[in-house]
Amino acid sequence: MKINENYTSIENNYLFAEIAKKVREYKDRGPKRPVISLGIGDVTQPIAPAVIEAMHRAVDEMSHSRTLRGYSPDCGYDFLIQAILKHDFVDRNIHVEADEIIISDGAKSDTGNIGDIIGRDNLVAITDPSYPVYVDTNLMAGRKIELLPCDPSNSFVPSFPKGKADVIYLCYPNNPTGTVLTKEQLGRWVDYAVRNRSLILFDAAYEAFISNDENIPHSIFEIEGAREVAIEFRSFSKTAGFTGLRCGYTVVPKDLTALTSGGKAVSLNALWKRRQSTKFNGASYIVQRGAEAVFSPQGRRQTRETIAYYMRNAETIKKSLEASGLTCYGGKDAPYIWCRTPKGLTSWEFFDLMLNEAQVVGTPGSGFGPSGEGFFRFTAFGRREDTIEAADRIRTFFLS
Numbered sequence: 001m002k003i004n005e006n007y008t009s010i011e012n013n014y015l016f017a018e019i020a021k022k023v024r025e026y027k028d029r030g031p032k033r034p035v036i037s038l039g040i041g042d043v044t045q046p047i048a049p050a051v052i053e054a055m056h057r058a059v060d061e062m063s064h065s066r067t068l069r070g071y072s073p074d075c076g077y078d079f080l081i082q083a084i085l086k087h088d089f090v091d092r093n094i095h096v097e098a099d100e101i102i103i104s105d106g107a108k109s110d111t112g113n114i115g116d117i118i119g120r121d122n123l124v125a126i127t128d129p130s131y132p133v134y135v136d137t138n139l140m141a142g143r144k145i146e147l148l149p150c151d152p153s154n155s156f157v158p159s160f161p162k163g164k165a166d167v168i169y170l171c172y173p174n175n176p177t178g179t180v181l182t183k184e185q186l187g188r189w190v191d192y193a194v195r196n197r198s199l200i201l202f203d204a205a206y207e208a209f210i211s212n213d214e215n216i217p218h219s220i221f222e223i224e225g226a227r228e229v230a231i232e233f234r235s236f237s238k239t240a241g242f243t244g245l246r247c248g249y250t251v252v253p254k255d256l257t258a259l260t261s262g263g264k265a266v267s268l269n270a271l272w273k274r275r276q277s278t279k280f281n282g283a284s285y286i287v288q289r290g291a292e293a294v295f296s297p298q299g300r301r302q303t304r305e306t307i308a309y310y311m312r313n314a315e316t317i318k319k320s321l322e323a324s325g326l327t328c329y330g331g332k333d334a335p336y337i338w339c340r341t342p343k344g345l346t347s348w349e350f351f352d353l354m355l356n357e358a359q360v361v362g363t364p365g366s367g368f369g370p371s372g373e374g375f376f377r378f379t380a381f382g383r384r385e386d387t388i389e390a391a392d393r394i395r396t397f398f399l400s
């Protein structure tokens with residue numbers, strides 16, 4: 001038996017496993033006060049009551065053979081697809097059709113698994129720094145990658161690749177930098193993809209955090225021409241606290257085709273559905289009923305309140321870092337604050353400094369790619385009281 005040797009070329013530890021290990025070792029040494037984590041992007045607020053009630057009802061249905069639900073449809077229940085279609089697209093005047101929405105257990109799986117329908121001999125362009133799944137899954141598949149640096153020198157707007165990219169990963173609002181692209185800036189990428197027959201993989205997991213609706217697109221399909229070149233990933237994880245429940249969806253327009261080596265046009269919508277129906281057995285009925293309730297009037301109000309709560313945290317962290325003399329980006333249309341490490345410290349040196357001196361955990365920017373070196377990510381997903389305490393500790397450390 002031979003292994004897939006591509007796996008030996010990637011970092012042994014997923015970034016967050018590495019951080020958890022360091023924090024565990026530090027806690028074992030008995031720190032002087034509790035460690036506060038603003039590191040991993042996981043939610044801390046309870047799931048909206050409307051969602052909980054919907055899931056309770058769905059659980060009860062399972063206790064009667066008459067209403068029991070067995071395997072769910074591979075691509076999702078129509079009730080959820082229709083709710084998504086109306087609220088995320090039709091109400092925003094975005095052209096998407098019901099059979100272009102494919103429900104899954106989350107955007108990590110979909111952004112990782114999409115590679116199954118993409119040939120090995122493609123040049124893949126990935127913004128740098130980035131959500132690690134894009135780079136790692138392409139390394140696992142043995143594809144060539146060109147990184148597109150995003151830093152203050154280009155205002156975090158990626159330049160076009162040097163090579164002709166066949167596949168381009170864009171994530172906006174961005175994890176980890178918390179920055180966004182305007183419609184015009186994203187439009188240039190769509191034009192690039194149309195000109196070069198490239199595919200854009202657009203990760204919109206954080207669209208619900210956008211505060212400036214006028215200029216910042218929630219969906220790449222707000223951009224003319226995108227239906228021919230883009231796939232979009234969405235997630236209920238950060239929008240509605242589903243990190244543990246697991247639900248997301250991917251939009252693959254029927255206008256999107258690619259040519260086989262024999263020159264035959266093939267629908268990516270059909271390929272993705274073929275992939276999912278073979279390798280995925282559907283998100284659970286209970287969870288899909290919960291996701292549907294996110295779009296009910298109460299669900300929408302409750303999830304908006306939770307997002308506002310996190311964005312207040314973002315403001316608190318940003319203010320504290322700036323008062324400490326640090327330069328920060330993001331935190332306005334995204335739940336991440338991207339901060340430059342002071343005095344030329346590396347990202348991991350700053351991680352150690354924050355852990356040892358403030359007992360605050362963040363994420364070293366270098367873990368998101370080479371352009372993340374010299375930066376540090378704080379998340380706004382902490383509890384309010386912890387965030388305020390962490391912000392105080394950081395300010396006190398830098399100002400004393």
Ligand code: PLP
Binds near residue numbers: 041109
């Ligand atoms: N995409 C981005 C950019 C993320 O930051 C995350 C999670 O942190 C995901 C996708 C994963 O989302 P999900 O929980 O739906 O798998």
